[in-house]
Amino acid sequence: MANSVEALNRAYAAVAGTVTHLSLHTGDPGSTGASEVTGGNYERAAQTYDSPTAGAGDLAAPAVFDVPAGTTVTHWGAWDNTTFLFGEALEQSQSFATAGTYTLTSAPYSATNPS
Numbered sequence: 001m002a003n004s005v006e007a008l009n010r011a012y013a014a015v016a017g018t019v020t021h022l023s024l025h026t027g028d029p030g031s032t033g034a035s036e037v038t039g040g041n042y043e044r045a046a047q048t049y050d051s052p053t054a055g056a057g058d059l060a061a062p063a064v065f066d067v068p069a070g071t072t073v074t075h076w077g078a079w080d081n082t083t084f085l086f087g088e089a090l091e092q093s094q095s096f097a098t099a100g101t102y103t104l105t106s107a108p109y110s111a112t113n114p115s
Contacts, residue, residue: 002113003055003113005054005055007055008052008054008055008056008111008112008113009052009054009055009111011055011111012052012055012056012057012109012110012111013052015085015086015109015111016049016052016057016078016109017049018080018085019047019048019049019078019079019080019085020046020047020048020079020080020081021044021045021046021047021078021079021081022044022045022047022059022063022076022077022078022079022104022107023036023037023044023045023076023077023078023079023087024036024037024042024065024067024073024075024076024077024102024104025037025073025074025075025076025077025087026071026072026073026074026075027074027075028074028075028087028089029075029077029084029087031084032084033077033079033084033087035075036077037065037067037068037071037073038068039068039071040066040067040068040069040099041066041068041099042065042066042067042068043065043066044079045063045064045065045104047059047060047061047063047078048060049109052111055110055111055112056108056109056110056111057108057109057110058106058107058108058109059104059105059106059107062103062104062105063103063104063107064101064102064103064104065101065102065103065104066099066100066101067096067099067100067101067102068096068099069096069097069098069099070096070097071095071096072093072094072095072096073090073093073094073096073102074089074090074093075087075088075089075090076088076090076104076107078107078109086109088107090104
């Protein structure tokens with residue numbers, strides 16, 4: 001069964017359209033947002049997603065995070081306030097020997113047709 005582009009866009013909006021914040025993680029966040037970075041000046045970044053094209057889209061703008069010293073970031077996560085929605089591994093993990101910033105430029109999401 002295939003879905004129309006409109007159906008895919010509505011599915012995307014029902015999930016990605018509710019994102020309010022992004023997070024960084026030191027391991028796979030799973031389905032709960034586990035392993036979120038803590039300490040220093042770290043906090044979740046307020047964020048939204050662009051409008052979809054055929055059920056897919058990406059961040060409306062880059063998200064910038066303060067990362068504490070001694071942290072290796074491996075994943076990102078998307079939240080609707082305090083509810084974890086989805087996440088994925090970074091293209092490349094990054095280690096911070098000293099405190100620094102990490103800029104997440106892409107966190108794509110897509111609603112797809114079932115197989």
